[in-house]
Amino acid sequence: MRSIVHDNDTKHGRIFDIAVQVFVLISVASFTIETLPNLPEKYQEILNDIETALIIIFTFEYLLRVWVAEKPLKYIFSFYGLIDLMAILPFYLSTSVDLRALRSLRFLILFRIMKLIKFTKAMNRFSKALKLAKEEIIIFLTATVIILYLSSVGIYYFENAAQPEQFASIIHSLWWSVATLTTVGYGDIYPITLGGKFFTFVILMIGLGIVGIPAGLIASALSAVRREEESKAKSE
Amino acid sequence: MRSIVHDNDTKHGRIFDIAVQVFVLISVASFTIETLPNLPEKYQEILNDIETALIIIFTFEYLLRVWVAEKPLKYIFSFYGLIDLMAILPFYLSTSVDLRALRSLRFLILFRIMKLIKFTKAMNRFSKALKLAKEEIIIFLTATVIILYLSSVGIYYFENAAQPEQFASIIHSLWWSVATLTTVGYGDIYPITLGGKFFTFVILMIGLGIVGIPAGLIASALSAVRREEESKAKSE
């Protein structure tokens, strides 16, 4: 029994894991479809039934994991134990407490998606890479926040007079900074003065060389981790 | 005969290959021009004639390849054998079956484009690189799908009340997630609430560091493959 729930090397363990993943995906799909406007009541009811069935299954899974664990308390207060609990708790709370609170609590259903990640072994490598490049990533996120702020101050001074509605304050201008320096460029807000356009050019030249770096850092850290693992595997 | 069709080291083999590639390009060009609206019937007829001529050429090429192959059956059921067949089959089917089906079957003409790829030796290096970074690419594609979903759930909660038309459901919001996290940013859908804008900022900071990684992984894997090949060439 224990081996089925814990391991994903044995045949039964794999089947158990895949079953849980399928149920999580069904749960996510049902949650997604439910937000569709003008959904016929008939479908709404079917989705509710699926939801109830899934809650029963996930509750059974949770109890099984507690029962099977060598140290039940350790599992309950572990990261994944709390996720498993938060995936089912809102349902039981919403039946006992006020119904209006139910809607917002349904948001917690998304914790079920974390169950998918839980099963991917390879996440380890990613977290190792993050640890390796941790310092640089923090620096560049800080630098990104600073450059976002400075560019919104700059554009505010250039564009505020020409577009008082769009660039109403530095806080409004921050939205422009985000959309521009990430190169999303929705087109809902952009400079029209010559000074603002030239400032955009300068800030993009500096900013792109900063915003784009974290991805490169993670990628190179990932390669380093893989190389390390390979050289370890060889020397063993 | 065999050497002409198979090899691209001999002079005749190269000429044969280039000829096939030119015919594929003509076929693609004719297919492209045919979609132009208000095309005079005169040009339409010329394109039809070109099409018929090309089908005859490709059929001849296919039969030649079957005839020349050491194990004809192995070629017929190989990846490239099937592509060669699918490049000509729709034409013969459309003359025997209902004419309405013809239009959609023309879509299969695109398989001819794969013939171009078939001849590029260097594709090997790319597929090696893909194999090397396969695991990471799968993880990051999964992570991309998950972050796309989570961000569309988030923006749905922030923007649904303010823009019930644009962010009508999580499925509608997914389109926003795709356009934003890939930084395409068409501008047909974007947040207008303060919460939605701040959420966009947070999700972009996390998301850009994930969506941008696969390209970096492939690039570094490609460099690794090249270095390996170079060191092999040296030691030989």
Add this chain to the structure above:
Amino acid sequence: MRSIVHDNDTKHGRIFDIAVQVFVLISVASFTIETLPNLPEKYQEILNDIETALIIIFTFEYLLRVWVAEKPLKYIFSFYGLIDLMAILPFYLSTSVDLRALRSLRFLILFRIMKLIKFTKAMNRFSKALKLAKEEIIIFLTATVIILYLSSVGIYYFENAAQPEQFASIIHSLWWSVATLTTVGYGDIYPITLGGKFFTFVILMIGLGIVGIPAGLIASALSAVRREEESKAKSE
């Protein structure tokens, strides 16, 4: 006393540093909120009081640093000494000189943000990486400027006749080049002629391979600096 102000290894030194950083953040926040339009006078007054309090604190900090420094003159004319001075100077100037000049001088408040950067040790690594890749970065920034100019000349010739308002001159077209080659693409200006669209395609194929490189260069230089530091740490 000296150790508190100078070092950030001791307990008191850390507290001093964090306190200064918190005051800088408060100052930046107050400066940001002040730009909000239609801000009630009550809040305006509170912000002014905060501002005065912060100026007193920063003045005290500045004098302390001068007093504590082994060579006061060296500190005063050092990079950080000048920043510290410029963070408080505009306030004192604005009380003595004409009040209208006050608004623009407030801009200098942003120098306080540089105090945040001052404390991050890890900036060293970044400046090392910049020095390492300095030459290439200069070349690519030059190449970026040249390609921006050439593409704006090209698009001017293609689009000027069709859109005389948007692409009025090469200077107007430069804005298009910036928005396009950085892939921001606001959508306020884009080619509509077939020639202009094809030119955009060609210039993007060349340009993306140039504009995207500086970020990659910095990222790889950063990895090189980290590797170097690690190998140094090992050999010690």
Add this chain to the structure above:
Amino acid sequence: MRSIVHDNDTKHGRIFDIAVQVFVLISVASFTIETLPNLPEKYQEILNDIETALIIIFTFEYLLRVWVAEKPLKYIFSFYGLIDLMAILPFYLSTSVDLRALRSLRFLILFRIMKLIKFTKAMNRFSKALKLAKEEIIIFLTATVIILYLSSVGIYYFENAAQPEQFASIIHSLWWSVATLTTVGYGDIYPITLGGKFFTFVILMIGLGIVGIPAGLIASALSAVRREEESKAKSE
């Protein structure tokens, strides 16, 4: 004399080089300003005078280079010799031939910009890196063209019925492919059907991993060239 024109190591050589570069920049600036609409005739005349003066200077420089060269003919037919000639030729042609042709010939003035590049020694390193990654760059440019074509065929089938104006043919759809896969996303053309949006998602997932690679390849090749040069410098 020869050393002044040829070398940029001596003091006089450097002054000569910088002077030429300044004249090129003046020429480019004058060319740019001239395209401004509604430029007063007074300025127009000044620009014409500057232009004439520059042509005289560049002609003198060209003749000097021919005179100074050890093998004049070799210089004249070298890459830079032809550029130097093309920078001045249009002016002399336009005075002898029809005046209408003058406007389009002015376009050749841009060859003067190449003089700037001529002086940057470091271009060598870039061309070395290009040679190193040449094969991969060609493959990925080919792959980019193929994916651009395939995605425009796909979106044509999805969107043609819903937006017959925008996605009128595969050729029209190509413009969408370019704007989308480069993530520029002007917003003048985008899918509105569910199928088209899903297709955009799939094509972006595949496409971003291909379009973004050439820049990464060049960056890593540049690092390789630098490392090689450094190890050479050490062993010498």
